[in-house]
Amino acid sequence: MKHVLITGGAGFIGSHVADELLANGYRIRVLDGLDPQVHGEQRKRPDYLAPDVEVQVGDVCDKEAVRKALQGIDAVFHFAAAVGVGQSMYELAHYTRVNNLGTAVLLEQMIQEPGRKLVVASSMSLYGEGLYRNTAGQACEAGERSLEQLKQADWELHAPDGSVLMPVPTPETKPPALASIYALSKYDQERMCLMTGRAYNFPAVALRFFNAYGPRQALSNPYTGVLAIFASRLLNGSAPKIFEDGLQQRDFVSVYDVARGCRLALESQQATGDVFNIGSGRPLTVRDVAGKLAQVMGKQGIEPEIVGKYRVGDIRHCFADISRARRVLGYEPQVTIEDGMAELAAWLEGQAAVDRVSQAAAELARRGLTV
Template sequence: MRVLVTGGAGFVGNYVVRELLRAKHSVTVLDNLDPQVHAASGNGAQVPDGAVFYRGDLNDPEILLKVLKHADAVAHLGAVVGVGQSMYEVSYYTHNNVNATGRLYETIIKNKLAVKKIVVASSMSAYGEGLYRCTKCRKTIRGGMRSEAKFKKGSWELDCPVCKKPMTPVPIPETEPFAVSSIYALTKRDTEEIALMLGAAHNIPSVALRFFNIYGPGQSLSNPYTGVAAIFFSRVLNLKPPVVYEDGLQSRDFVHASDVARAVRLALESDVKGQVFNVGGGERVTIREIADTVLKVCGKEGAIKPQVTGQYRKGDIRHCFADTAKIKKALGWKTAVLLNDGFQELYYWAQKTSSVDRFDQASQELEHFNLLAKAK
């Protein structure tokens, strides 16, 4: 296939391009080299050899038509990424994520292009809070937004709405509805809905992949708006403690970028359409564990301690991790990289890469906009 990869100069895009080239597809990349990602990393254009690169914006119909004309399929990864920042740089997020996805489909529709498959990148953030089980009530309950009053007391876990006892997080399947709590999440929900709605109406087979937290060599170590693993590495390599919000026992689901790239390829190659799939490690890892693992692989265990601040980010979720049964069954996908191995590899790479620690700037911005607060 001739595949257009939007955002192909980005972190995940690079893995997807290499994965597709390895499988003998031909690849064109469209990427505007957004300075927040590319200037920060200091390495300009980063498109793997073997792919044809066009520097351009997804919002530009002319360049879109040029690259789409010769495409059999599209992996649409181009987007701006960051939950906290999206709560004040609102139009930057809607423009690059929602409008851009609209433009992509519009260009195909208006020019009656023969694109046979589009895979769009969605995010676990579109779920909002995860799924829980109350063992006492024997019920599965979807978590809601935590109240400000609860945050203020430093009471972090979600309680059962019936018996008020703490609940146990369970994996979330794709059938759970959206409950977005950030503009970034909203743009990813819209990306999915635009793709599936227009895909069905105009017979452009489309699939949305809900990525969980992706990590791996190549991720921007200097972009403080995204990726807790990268932010922690950048702190520790600059000999500063990783800053952990809440009590550090909140959890997420981590998946290696090479596993994500394989999911994208399998979705592009399959006949599946009109479907959404979780792409996650399927395991719950606490943020404290992530901080400890980073310190351990950096050989700084004991020398540097994670700084648990008791601060919280407004609208942040407590637990969410993937149920991956659907993608395993439909696409035969499963993860290949274990977290410890992946982090070790990330460390070897990060050591050789310069990283500017801009975490303080990002957290000051959150404070400035009242998005970061402290429990009393």
């Protein structure tokens, strides 16, 4: 498996996976459409891509481009996807085309010569709410918060007796609760890959990424990861906007840990046919993360703006149980949030960002997608 194709490999996570694989003796080819929302209107090869990476510019929905990209390839990382919970709720056709149709086109080309290993990027978003326990300590699925509850700024999940449910690490065994078109499409991607791999007898693995952060995030894309969005605001001297009360808990994982987890999944024979959480295993509130980022960027004077509104498709708490990845893949996060934030801040010093967050928020509000 020494010659590897990464679809979407010019992006944030894909480029780091390319670096990880190059450092371990692999040859890398990338198929990427260089989406202007991520790469800018010029759609040029990113400077951060290693010179040894071969880039083929093409649409993952174009079977000829995919067929050409697969020539001579031993294994595939499928990262090509439209990303963004909020945007997916009004660009339904675009997200379905890129994520669902693009995956189908790739799989149809792969089954022409079955045998290549496939690792697909899935997402924690498909869980919806994470796993919870009630006051008796029993694990339970929380369901969704009602519109009436959210209008009253009652953000937490409640048991039938009214008590507040407590979030706990979410394992891969939790059934999906698909709260957005993006989440639905990511679930489709992973199921399609695992199903087709089983039917055609080629090894396939799905990795459910949690909130990855680090250098190379698309700072001018208002639908990218939350830390990149906060960084874009802070670079422009504006306060990060936080929905609800900012106490929602997420799992923030360094992109270097994600890249290592991807390589381990590729190299593990025991991983075939399974799904794995790739996160830090450590919950942090969104408000706390915004404060940490402002501090390392030297922007302590800019307090986050707590919006007090709900965005359709958002969930309250979700952080990873990574015990399966530890046991099967040998995955262990190595980058602390403190070290990861410090490196992110150092990278941000040389960056510029077009702040489109207010524009994106206005678009959601205009369509009735915030409460």
